[in-house]
Amino acid sequence: MEKWLIGAIVITVGVALVLLQGRSIKRRALRHMQGRRRLSGNEFGEQFFTSDRVAIATRLRQILSRHIELDLSQLYPDDKLVEDIRMDSLDSLSTIEFVADAETEFGISIPDSVAEQMRTLRDVVDYIAAHSPKATTYPSIREGRTRRALNRIIRLDQGGRQ
Secondary structure (H helix, E strand, O other): OOHHHHHHHHHHHHHHHHHHHHHHHHHHHHHHHOOOOOOOHHHHHHHHOOOOOHHHHHHHHHHHHHHOOOOHHHOOOOOEOOOOOOHHHHOOOHHHHHHHHHHHHHOOOOOHHHHOOOOEHHHHHHHHHHHOOOOOOOOOHHHHHHHHHHHHHHHHHOOOOO
16 A cells, blocks of 8 residues: 555544544533523523622633633533533633633733632632722623613613614
């Protein structure tokens, strides 16, 4: 057999194994969350967090969903991001990118030694609530909707267009 043909077969088999492993990891993560009620972002925050952390939790779940290709509507805040959700296996850079986006969103810097100790989404929410100058003023999704609705009513009352 030609050397190039053997090389092509080896590469094809290697790619197939990687794809199969990725599917298996994703199935394992989905199985972990199976049977749970699906929650919207606000429902997630309101069900599992105190009122001062609802907006932070809701936003962090949105950020997390950009970094892993899983339906996170059944995620619980105490699910372990690496062991249960398999975040590191689904995308090896996702954990680093998630922390970087959280730092940017909330105007903080999370030391590597602290980030390495964060196992769950609740850990990240708690850290941000304790260290972010934006945490106490971070607008909740509901407040944003209320503010927009009030502004629309005021414009209409003043004869403006919707």
